[in-house]
Amino acid sequence: MISVSDALAEVFALCTQVDTQTVDLRHAAGRVLATPARALRDQPPFASSAMDGYAVCDTDIPQGAQFTVVGEAAAGHAFEGRIAAGQAVRIFTGAPVPPPCTRVIIQEDVTRAGDLITLTAPLSGTLNIRPLGGDFKSGDNIAAPRRLSAQDVTLLAAMNVAQVEVFRKPVVALIATGDELVMPGETPNASQIIASNSFGLAAMIEAAGGIARMLPIARDTESALRQSFDLAAGADVIVTIGGASVGDHDIVAKVASDLGLDRAFYKVAMRPGKPLMAGRLNGALMIGLPGNPVSSMVTAQLFLIPALMAMMGLPARPAPRETHVVLSDLEANGPREHYMRAHLTPTGIEPFARQDSSLMSILSHANALIVRAPHAPAARAGDLIACIKI
Ligand SMILES: Nc1nc2c(c(=O)[nH]1)N[C@H]1C(S)=C(S)[C@@H](COP(=O)(O)OP(=O)(O)OC[C@H]3O[C@@H](n4cnc5c(N)ncnc54)[C@H](O)[C@@H]3O)O[C@H]1N2
Numbered sequence: 005m006i007s008v009s010d011a012l013a014e015v016f017a018l019c020t021q022v023d024t025q026t027v028d029l030r031h032a033a034g035r036v037l038a039t040p041a042r043a044l045r046d047q048p049p050f051a052s053s054a055m056d057g058y059a060v061c062d063t064d065i066p067q068g069a070q071f072t073v074v075g076e077a078a079a080g081h082a083f084e085g086r087i088a089a090g091q092a093v094r095i096f097t098g099a100p101v102p103p104p105c106t107r108v109i110i111q112e113d114v115t116r117a118g119d120l121i122t123l124t125a126p127l128s129g130t131l132n133i134r135p136l137g138g139d140f141k142s143g144d145n146i147a148a149p150r151r152l153s154a155q156d157v158t159l160l161a162a163m164n165v166a167q168v169e170v171f172r173k174p175v176v177a178l179i180a181t182g183d184e185l186v187m188p189g190e191t192p193n194a195s196q197i198i199a200s201n202s203f204g205l206a207a208m209i210e211a212a213g214g215i216a217r218m219l220p221i222a223r224d225t226e227s228a229l230r231q232s233f234d235l236a237a238g239a240d241v242i243v244t245i246g247g248a249s250v251g252d253h254d255i256v257a258k259v260a261s262d263l264g265l266d267r268a269f270y271k272v273a274m275r276p277g278k279p280l281m282a283g284r285l286n287g288a289l290m291i292g293l294p295g296n297p298v299s300s301m302v303t304a305q306l307f308l309i310p311a312l313m314a315m316m317g318l319p320a321r322p323a324p325r326e327t328h329v330v331l332s333d334l335e336a337n338g339p340r341e342h343y344m345r346a347h348l349t350p351t352g353i354e355p356f357a358r359q360d361s362s363l364m365s366i367l368s369h370a371n372a373l374i375v376r377a378p379h380a381p382a383a384r385a386g387d388l389i390a391c392i393k394i
């Protein structure tokens with residue numbers, strides 16, 4: 005058995021970066037930018053009014069000062085005339101400030117009678133003008149690689165960048181294995197259960213920016229499994245679920261090896277998830293996940309998702325950890341790194357009492373995993389403890 009960190013290093017070594025493609029901005033959120041994007045214009049492209057009011061060019065403006073309104077500037081419509089001392093232009097938020105105006109007086113601070121306005125409040129220190137290029141300048145760039153957020157897409161649009169080059173979404177083929185499995189909505193016989201893991205895994209993969217290709221359930225025969233591996237051809241990652249342990253029907257390792265799997269490791273010192281395997285199969289990264297639902301989701305979180313990030317050009321990093329106060333005592337840990345399902349609250353983190361790796365109801369309530377290092381000593385309520393948000 006190898007350690008979690010050694011196993012993750014092996015998985016990263018098996019990852020190859022996917023190629024890139026150009027996408028419209030409308031489809032760029034969540035994608036990883038592959039080449040820097042450059043602003044094609046300044047923002048704002050002109051000195052622009054931050055408020056609704058009156059633009060003036062005078063420098064000395066005592067309370068009671070009066071101005072004659074000589075025109076109007078609205079968003080999208082500049083004032084094209086001339087303005088001199090003692091004059092004002094009615095202006096609205098976002099409108100170009102007519103030169104040589106130096107300030108916008110907000111309309112709340114004036115009274116208006118016909119074309120005459122009078123300043124009724126002491127002049128504020130704010131000029132209410134956003135300078136040309138004050139947000140960004142033409143040529144400013146968004147560095148790559150970067151997973152584009154909704155905020156980034158807003159910025160790109162403002163930069164007039166209509167298309168970006170991003171990494172292709174890695175395709176992950178999901179092969180659930182087992183005679184006991186039927187799909188949700190089907191009618192199981194007395195000894196069958198519903199295949200659930202692929203659904204959680206697909207959701208996780210897609211949230212991370214990949215494409216999940218859910219293949220038909222492979223029955224527990226070598227020929228059925230071989231057929232599923234055939235269907236997985238062309239995927240960047242092949243993930244099997246179940247059939248990874250030591251039982252007579254656990255045939256994933258044998259079939260994968262017959263098909264040419266160059267195995268990097270099998271069995272990791274972790275709980276849950278011990279029978280995890282990984283290797284290279286016909287150019288794809290293959291990860292064999294354990295069948296227990298919690299084991300498959302936890303191992304996917306720790307290995308598959310970081311692998312997808314690395315394939316999309318992002319740094320090869322483990323799932324991010326945080327430190328929180330544990331709310332209950334914890335026993336000393338055994339030899340395997342333990343990922344305990346837990347509930348993170350504003351006051352600390354509470355492990356669930358039941359930690360069996362088959363319990364999907366507990367996993368569904370969990371929003372974090374407490375990480376217990378191999379042979380960690382007992383911890384007391386109030387101690388700081390490492391955890392991973394899920
Ligand atoms: N003698 C030993 N037995 C087991 C060991 C061991 O070391 N020695 N390890 C245990 C551990 S730990 C795990 S984890 C499981 C993993 O076994 P497999 O990967 O071979 O998984 P299966 O046996 O196929 O299934 C386990 C369990 O999960 C259910 N399952 C499988 N696939 C799905 C799915 N897609 N959706 C929902 N549920 C699924 C399956 O019905 C079983 O109940 O092995 C232990 N045994």
Ligand code: MOO
Pocket residue numbers: 274275276277278279294296299361362
């Ligand atoms: O390690 Mo298994 O993955 O405990 O259930």
